[in-house]
Amino acid sequence: MRIIKLGGSLTQAKTLLKCLDTIDKNYDTQKTVIVPGGGAFADQVRTEQSHWLFDDSTAHKMAILAMQQMALLIHGLKSHWPMAESTSRITEQLNTHNVSIWSPDIKELQLHHIAESWDITSDSLAAWLANKLCAERLTLVKSTPIDQNLNLQELSQVGVIDKSFYQFVTDSAFKIDIVHQTDL
Numbered sequence: 001m002r003i004i005k006l007g008g009s010l011t012q013a014k015t016l017l018k019c020l021d022t023i024d025k026n027y028d029t030q031k032t033v034i035v036p037g038g039g040a041f042a043d044q045v046r047t048e049q050s051h052w053l054f055d056d057s058t059a060h061k062m063a064i065l066a067m068q069q070m071a072l073l074i075h076g077l078k079s080h081w082p083m084a085e086s087t088s089r090i091t092e093q094l095n096t097h098n099v100s101i102w103s104p105d106i107k108e109l110q111l112h113h114i115a116e117s118w119d120i121t122s123d124s125l126a127a128w129l130a131n132k133l134c135a136e137r138l139t140l141v142k143s144t145p146i147d148q149n150l151n152l153q154e155l156s157q158v159g160v161i162d163k164s165f166y167q168f169v170t171d172s173a174f175k176i177d178i179v180h181q182t183d184l
Helices: 016-026 039-052 056-077 087-093 106-111 122-132 152-157 165-169
Strands: 002-006 032-036 099-102 137-142 175-180
Touching: 002 016, 002 122, 016 056, 032 056, 032 122, 039 056, 056 099, 056 106, 087 099, 087 122, 122 137, 122 165, 152 165
Parallel strands: 002 032, 002 137, 032 099, 137 175
Antiparallel strands: none
């Protein structure tokens, strides 16, 4: 099984559909779970938090809702891919479909004690999901160029991946790819 996290910035780069078409063409025979970033919806949460000064826990829950909105957008573009809110539902869907879109459930994440912080974004959540589902590979697709000479901690320091990603992949068995959208 492969987890492919599509950065929310792919919508602003206007390459989301191209990435989805690539997945449809090249990964349609593999069990694949799409993890959406929050994109402009999450950016709006950041804007509102800086204006209203509400806490990070509230912002985190709103950012999860942003991921859900992106999941709906992806499903609207690829309606033959089912959406799943839970890890158990993903497992069920992958018995009959090769691709599933994860629309993360806030309550499931809370049950697993996922910290509610901007340090944990869809990058870390994709890593958590890859661990939970025993995936063989995790691919993070970004709109920004990736310096392949940097390690995970350095990629975090320059803002390519979130601050908590490394802790979610330490001791993981899956292979990790962090790629530019043109390298999917």
